[in-house]
Amino acid sequence: MKHEIKLFVNDIPYNITVNSQDTLLYALRDILHLTGTKKGCGEGECGACTVIMDGEAVRSCLILAVEADGKKIITIEGVSANGKLSRVQRAFVEAGAIQCGFCTPGFVMAIEAALRKKKTKKEELIKAVSGHLCRCTGYENIIKAIDKIVRG
Amino acid sequence: MRFLKIEKLSDLKTVREKVTFLAGGTDIYPLLSDGFLENEIFCDISGIENLKKISIGKKEIKIGALVTFSRIRQNSVLSHYAGALVKAAGEVGSPQIRNRATIGGNVATASPSGDSIPALFVLKARIKTNKRTIPVEDFFMGVKKTVLAKNEIITEIILPKNKMFSDFVKVGPRKALAISKVSVALAVKKKNNIAEEVLIAFGAVAPTVVRARKAEQFLTGKIFSKDNISKAAEIAKGEISPIDDFRSTGKYRRSVAGVLVARILEKAI
Numbered sequence: 001m002k003h004e005i006k007l008f009v010n011d012i013p014y015n016i017t018v019n020s021q022d023t024l025l026y027a028l029r030d031i032l033h034l035t036g037t038k039k040g041c042g043e044g045e046c047g048a049c050t051v052i053m054d055g056e057a058v059r060s061c062l063i064l065a066v067e068a069d070g071k072k073i074i075t076i077e078g079v080s081a082n083g084k085l086s087r088v089q090r091a092f093v094e095a096g097a098i099q100c101g102f103c104t105p106g107f108v109m110a111i112e113a114a115l116r117k118k119k120t121k122k123e124e125l126i127k128a129v130s131g132h133l134c135r136c137t138g139y140e141n142i143i144k145a146i147d148k149i150v151r152g
Numbered sequence: 153m154r155f156l157k158i159e160k161l162s163d164l165k166t167v168r169e170k171v172t173f174l175a176g177g178t179d180i181y182p183l184l185s186d187g188f189l190e191n192e193i194f195c196d197i198s199g200i201e202n203l204k205k206i207s208i209g210k211k212e213i214k215i216g217a218l219v220t221f222s223r224i225r226q227n228s229v230l231s232h233y234a235g236a237l238v239k240a241a242g243e244v245g246s247p248q249i250r251n252r253a254t255i256g257g258n259v260a261t262a263s264p265s266g267d268s269i270p271a272l273f274v275l276k277a278r279i280k281t282n283k284r285t286i287p288v289e290d291f292f293m294g295v296k297k298t299v300l301a302k303n304e305i306i307t308e309i310i311l312p313k314n315k316m317f318s319d320f321v322k323v324g325p326r327k328a329l330a331i332s333k334v335s336v337a338l339a340v341k342k343k344n345n346i347a348e349e350v351l352i353a354f355g356a357v358a359p360t361v362v363r364a365r366k367a368e369q370f371l372t373g374k375i376f377s378k379d380n381i382s383k384a385a386e387i388a389k390g391e392i393s394p395i396d397d398f399r400s401t402g403k404y405r406r407s408v409a410g411v412l413v414a415r416i417l418e419k420a421i
Contacts, residue, residue: 001153001154001155003155020153020154020155020194021153021155021184021190023181023185042185043181043182043185043186044178044181044182044245044249045329047246047248050248056222056248056251056252057247057248057251058248058251058252059178059248059249059252061181061185062177062178062181062182062249062252063177063181063252064155064177064181064194064196066155066157066196067174067177067196067198110247110248127247128247130246130247130327130328130329131245131246131247131248131249131328131329132246
């Protein structure tokens, strides 16, 4: 079954046609070619596909594209402006919180969502990324990046 | 797979096919990506606005079926009257899953390890559907089986507004995003440190929630002493017979269950 939907991704409106079973993740990556959002497990276990939908951090592999019809979505491509990294991205780079980099967009989006909800304490940001997996086990440096963000 | 959407409860009448109702979807999509639900018809109910309210009445608290766990977790009135549920809500999945997953969905999915369910047992919840209201202990029939009929959906969870102490603890393979191996919910009414009423419910140790009725009975009318608590925990773990599976052995589950009961009862002192 085909559906015509409208997505507002990083402030740009898109009209696309999706199948019933297509996930939001599929629509972002394979229809809109915004491949910054990663597909890890595809079943909500790893957090690599995290995006912000109507202000809330969500796992785009656990949302059907049809359900996102009319929603405002921010992906990793939408957090930097004019080629300048966001403060979260900068902290990740400076702390070396990136090994293979596959989990990074998910971690960054979870923290971005928390900061936009005025959650700025270290415990709040750690809570925000709980349930994210880093296969390189680079958690130590991710916590260091969070420390940098908290210090400002 | 096909996808329908209804925006009003009254539109349920227009649904003629056998459908799988979709709220937050967090339990359904993993099955979808495994290719299980290819011939399924989904009916998305997440747009029904009047199922998203939490209303605090004089005698009852009504939680709409589409209220997310994030909202339950943050509700200060609920933490006053339904501590066990608020605590359980904070243990479901991860923050992003809690932003989508709904209480109605957790109940309707009827997983043995559904974290809200033991909490609802000790809080004496009633499950309201578009057709009837059912006490929570009569709602579950087995693993992923409930009394819900075709075209029947949960509309509200109703809790009596009791000022009982209640709490929830679970053990999973890790802290975050972990399915429960054993969970325990407790509600206690005390007077001068004597238990007037005690409710203890286990999750994830049987197809549906198990109440530790002998332990409850043992504690009722007794002082909340360390000695009585450890006796109650010993009785409680004898009331379950958890199975071995790929997550844990039955022996481990039973042993942990006793520890959890003791730990949660100590908080009620």
